[in-house]
Amino acid sequence: MSSSRSPNVHGRRARFLAAGGLVLAVVAELASAGLFGLSGWFISACAVAGAATFSSFSYIAPSGGVRAFAMARVAGNYSKRLVLHAAALRRVATARAGLFDRAAATDRAQVDGLWSGELLDRSMADADSAGMALIECTTPVAVTAALTAGAVLAVAASTSFAPAAVLAAGVVLMAVTAHRTPGTAREAEQHTRKALRAELVTAVDAWTELASLGAAEQLAARTTTRFTRLDTAREAAGQHRHRTTLTTGLIGTAALTATAATGSAPDAATFVFVALLSLGVLAQAEQLANAAEARATAKAAHRRLTTSVSLTASDTTVPEMRSWSTEQGIGFADYLLPPMALRPGRVLGVTVARGATLVVTGRSGSGKSTLLRALASSLRQATEGRDGRPAVVAVAADDYLFSGTLGSNWRLADAALTDDEIDERLAELWLNDSGLAARTSVGPGGRQLSGGELRRVYLGRALARHPHVLIVDEPTTGLDDRTARHVLGILKNLPDTTVVISLHDVPACLESAGHVTQLPLDHRGP
Structure with missing residues (x-):
């Protein structure tokens, strides 16, 4: 009975670890954003109070808040790394075990040629991609959602609803853009780099054969072409990053403009608080592009790992006897x-x-x-x-x-x-x-x-x-x-x-x- 329950027990433990890691990641990022915003407000408030002739500003409570956020950030970051990596490794192990279970359950008539070494290497990479999606995809999305919600509430409470709405709309816009174009420029760059690396490794390994064929000039031309493609892909990826940064700046400017244009203009310390908090949220939202790419990679890997169709191009059927x-x-x-x-x-x-x-x-x-x-x-x-x-x-x-x-x-x-x-x-x-x-x-x-x-x-x-x-x-x-x-x-x-x-x-x-x-x-x- 205990052996039959063990898969469910391991599954519950893996889900518990994943959920705990996500909570710790959210706590760590909230503490980072809070530390960023509160520190800016504290410095600005101290500067304003110091410029005043008679000021009753008390630094005790804000100072304590800064220390609390700093401690929460350090503890949260350390704990989330331990728990999330443990959960991700469990997922990788489960994906690999499922891969070998599938190989064991494959019809023996299809074994020859199906589980080749090349396919096994690729399937192992797919198992890693599927397992690490918890860190590369799920965590950034959960953290961005929680951080945006907290920041919107904090901005609305400290100023008005208008800048909070602008900030929320900007994050939603960045999320939609990342979902529709899941890291295409970066994916192209990685694909080009991978092809170049594979060709260089193969060329070095087979240099004797290539030299005997007199293929040095052709190989140099091919390599030059691939380097050119890599430079083009890098340039496209850089332009994509610049567009993302520009979008972030425009959204932040719009949020600050809405803050300044509110009916009751905030003081300098509150304005700095809103600016820094918005900057922290938008910086986190930029990670959604990488998360979308990791999600697409993980979905493709999961589909290849779970499909029941032969993954080799060759026909593995054999005559009966x-x-x-x-x-x-x-x-x-x-x-x-x-x-x-x-x-x-x-x-x-x-x-x-x-x-x-x-x-x-x-x-x-x-x-x-x-x-x-x-x-x-x-x-x-x-x-x-x-x-x-x-x-x-x-x-x-x-x-x-x-x-x-x-x-x-x-x-x-x-x-x-x-x-x-x-x-x-x-x-x-x-x-x-x-x-x-x-x-x-x-x-x-x-x-x-x-x-x-x-x-x-x-x-x-x-x-x-x-x-x-x-x-x-x-x-x-x-x-x-x-x-x-x-x-x-x-x-x-x-x-x-x-x-x-x-x-x-x-x-x-x-x-x-x-x-x-x-x-x-x-x-x-x-």
Whole structure:
């Protein structure tokens, strides 16, 4: 019973933290505005009293008020940071947990290609955007609303309704403007900067390839163009900020004009109080533009996180087949070659004993990768892992490495692996000859490794899972003949694992493999 209530309990705690953080933020900003306005009034009143010959002005009460506002501002700002960030981090954690829950609940037939590394990185950024909306969007809106209400009441009480109405109308105008144009200029600037940064990082990482292509001049021209676009975007963003500042000044001037034009003209200290209080409210209202942009970003992120539609451009559907996995081995039947194969329409089926190797061979375009993807998907649906081992692990031709070290990538397969154990397995795959170790950085997407090294790193990570069925697409890509024979020898000698691999040609070391399935090579008869 307690476990079933825990999500609701955590949800209530998160909402309580968020509400408490908003209250503290409002208190802190009200104290800041009050300190700003009261300090100005106090200084002006003291100056007027000092200029008078006989003055009964008492500084005790205003002085105490200034100190009280100052203490409330310091305590409120400190407390709101603690509480709001705690609440925001809870929201980020909830969004990330929901992301992985969605991945776990996804139809296994759609897993291949759906949760790619690139998509996972973007989804993590979306989870951060959705969680941080509490600080970047909700808090500025709540603070502006509360501060405006308090300031309008204070101005109306100290002068008249006219300047208070002008101030309220000005804040509403700024809010409407921010809502209709949610930071478009700043968003364009950020987008341009992001594109420039991505291109520079990629160019530095791939400089050897670019130099060999003779693409230095073209790259310099592209980069210059992007810098020009960034300057243009910055200029547009600056103009937008200038317009916002001008609007703020006009509204403040209108409020002060209304204050001076009231029937009973206020004294100098009250006039300064209204001016400073209005300035503080309008300065806070300027944050609504950033809040509107954060709201648009968070809504888009939430939509991407909760949508049930595949987020990849590629078609993740795979042909259907009937498959089975037992203690004796695996098999499949009724597999109809898809339209993209060179001989579509043919039905395949085979049985492979436990610990044996199935080699799927054929020229490019014959349907090898599609067959392996369909088999992996079908076996995942039909079987479950035994003895804590996964039922199926598949290594695609375009697998993915996350930025970090070899060790951090391999520990995704087995979190208990130590650096020494990883180094031993790297040596088994002859990767130590290249100087690779557990602490070796792989770079973005593994770009610091060669193609042959990447294939062996992918394979080693899959072997760390010790699956019942291992499916590998083109395990010898980028390898010399000697290394390829060594890798195929490792795959051939896995007594507890049934191995399915695809190759263009069957080497001599696999001619004695348990099964070899030759896919049709042309459109001629069987």
